Amino acid sequence: MDISVIIPVYNEEDYIGRCINSIQDALAERDLTYEIWVVDNGSDDRSADIARSMSGVNVVNISRTSVAKARNYGVARSTGRVLAFIDSDVVVELLWGSSIENLVGRGERLFVTGCQYGIRKDPSWIEQYWFGSMRSGHINGGNLIASRSAFEAIGGFDPRLKTGEDVDFCDRARRSPEVDYYQCTDFRCIHLGYPNSVTKFFKRELWHGEGDFRTFSHFAKSKVAIISVIYGFSLLFIVLAGVFQCWSSASVILGGLLFLNIFVTYQRFARQSFKYLSYNYVINFIYFFARFLSMFRALARRGLEY
Numbered sequence: 001m002d003i004s005v006i007i008p009v010y011n012e013e014d015y016i017g018r019c020i021n022s023i024q025d026a027l028a029e030r031d032l033t034y035e036i037w038v039v040d041n042g043s044d045d046r047s048a049d050i051a052r053s054m055s056g057v058n059v060v061n062i063s064r065t066s067v068a069k070a071r072n073y074g075v076a077r078s079t080g081r082v083l084a085f086i087d088s089d090v091v092v093e094l095l096w097g098s099s100i101e102n103l104v105g106r107g108e109r110l111f112v113t114g115c116q117y118g119i120r121k122d123p124s125w126i127e128q129y130w131f132g133s134m135r136s137g138h139i140n141g142g143n144l145i146a147s148r149s150a151f152e153a154i155g156g157f158d159p160r161l162k163t164g165e166d167v168d169f170c171d172r173a174r175r176s177p178e179v180d181y182y183q184c185t186d187f188r189c190i191h192l193g194y195p196n197s198v199t200k201f202f203k204r205e206l207w208h209g210e211g212d213f214r215t216f217s218h219f220a221k222s223k224v225a226i227i228s229v230i231y232g233f234s235l236l237f238i239v240l241a242g243v244f245q246c247w248s249s250a251s252v253i254l255g256g257l258l259f260l261n262i263f264v265t266y267q268r269f270a271r272q273s274f275k276y277l278s279y280n281y282v283i284n285f286i287y288f289f290a291r292f293l294s295m296f297r298a299l300a301r302r303g304l305e306y
Helices: 016-027 047-052 067-077 094-104 125-131 148-154 165-175 198-213 216-221 223-243 247-268 274-300
Strands: 003-009 034-041 057-062 082-086 090-092 111-114 143-147 189-191
Touching: 003 016, 003 047, 003 067, 016 034, 016 047, 016 090, 016 094, 034 047, 034 067, 047 057, 057 067, 067 165, 082 094, 082 148, 111 148, 111 165, 125 198, 125 274, 143 148, 143 165, 148 165, 198 216, 198 223, 198 274, 216 223, 223 247, 223 274, 247 274
Parallel strands: 003 034, 003 082, 034 057
Antiparallel strands: 082 143, 090 189, 111 143
16 A cells, blocks of 8 residues: 555544545545545544545544544554545645655655645635744644654654644654655645634634643743743733732833734744734734643643543
8 A cells, every 4th residue: 555644533524524535636546556544533523424424435433532642543554655644624735646646656765744734715814814924844743744664763643742743743753864854835735724713713722732731841842832931920920010009010021021022923923024923913922821821721631631
């Protein structure tokens, strides 16, 4: 088998059919063999039923666990020499198929590649300004491609991580001298599941931030987690200073926080227009305060795998 596509899914009945169709369209009439494995991660909607009704799709059901474990489970059931990890709310473009065909033809070298998510054609304002402008050094776990030999050499996804398993996987791939790690825009895809409101964005980052607070070592290695703690405690000190009417202290801390947010926003979105920077200046506050609160969420949910 040339390619195994691994799709973990949890309550994505609105997107799973479109995801599978896009993969089958991209791989149609290619000179390769492939299989699709949908790992239903304890869904309580129609996600598994929809996937099961589609031809050429293998569906396995597991009890709710972390997405890292779900992906590893799919790999264990698969047989392909190349592993393509696609999230259930992602649709791949047609060029993705020819690009992965070229990869298969390059032999047994160890590689990890993929491309960051794109946004839909009619994005919400938060998708357009935040996610459409975001650049990252790691490859999103929902559009990540690896040779099986590289996956095994790296050690797979860390099953202990609730979130951030893709960042951890990419970091280990980058550090491995035997693995060729690179991003490739030929593997373009669209992420349909980005949050389209401030509330959904806040909830997303509240969940995503948990992995950074799993242990002190994870926290110490995460710039985002460290900065989020600075944001959070700065806000608490401002509130306390206001309660005790220490206005000069409150003003100094507030000024420092506003300046820090200018610096961080510019560092993340330096090449964007003033309009984009203005929007992201506001969103940046929401992002870091959500990540700060995820510290308490992580402490409260220490015994859960997801």
